[in-house]
Amino acid sequence: MPRIKELLVNGQALAVDVDDERTLLTVLRDDLDLTGSKYGCGEGECGACTVLIDGVAARSCQRKVRSLAGKKITTIEGLSPHGTLNALQQAFLDAGALQCGYCTAGMIVAAQSLLNKNPRPTESEIVRALDGNLCRCGTYTRILTAVTEAARRLGGAK
Ligand code: FES
Ligand code: FES
Numbered sequence: 001m002p003r004i005k006e007l008l009v010n011g012q013a014l015a016v017d018v019d020d021e022r023t024l025l026t027v028l029r030d031d032l033d034l035t036g037s038k039y040g041c042g043e044g045e046c047g048a049c050t051v052l053i054d055g056v057a058a059r060s061c062q063r064k065v066r067s068l069a070g071k072k073i074t075t076i077e078g079l080s081p082h083g084t085l086n087a088l089q090q091a092f093l094d095a096g097a098l099q100c101g102y103c104t105a106g107m108i109v110a111a112q113s114l115l116n117k118n119p120r121p122t123e124s125e126i127v128r129a130l131d132g133n134l135c136r137c138g139t140y141t142r143i144l145t146a147v148t149e150a151a152r153r154l155g156g157a158k
Helices: 024-031 087-095 104-117 123-129 140-153
Strands: 004-009 012-017 050-053 056-059 072-074
Touching (some): 050 104, 104 123
Parallel strands (some): 004 072
Antiparallel strands (some): 004 012, 050 056, 050 072
């Protein structure tokens, strides 16, 4: 069984020499040096490891690399490929929507997934979309402000 996998990460086709059973999260962090996605629970419960797969939020701790051929993977780093914060990242910064920051990448990526399919989310739609992402510092109110503001700046807020 060949071990080389081709992964499409942040717009780049990357060949990685990894075991089939490895999770996307460990490959991103340990092999590709993309450490923005965090290991929280490792069980699909906290959302710290959230990435986009074909534009939709997914728990990278739960995805084996063998299932990702031909899929477009976007990490938090891929949201600002030229080093300029995107609207969500900037809005999180402006709203002070983080304390320790451990949940932040997952929150932003989950919010990006929402805005990809619904550029004009209501407050309750934002809450629902981020419901599975946990913040132990309790910055939920500011996170809600940040996502609402990002949508508004992008021309979509209701
Ligand atoms: S680390 Fe993946 S959901 Fe918690
Ligand atoms: S800012 Fe610390 S876990 Fe969310």
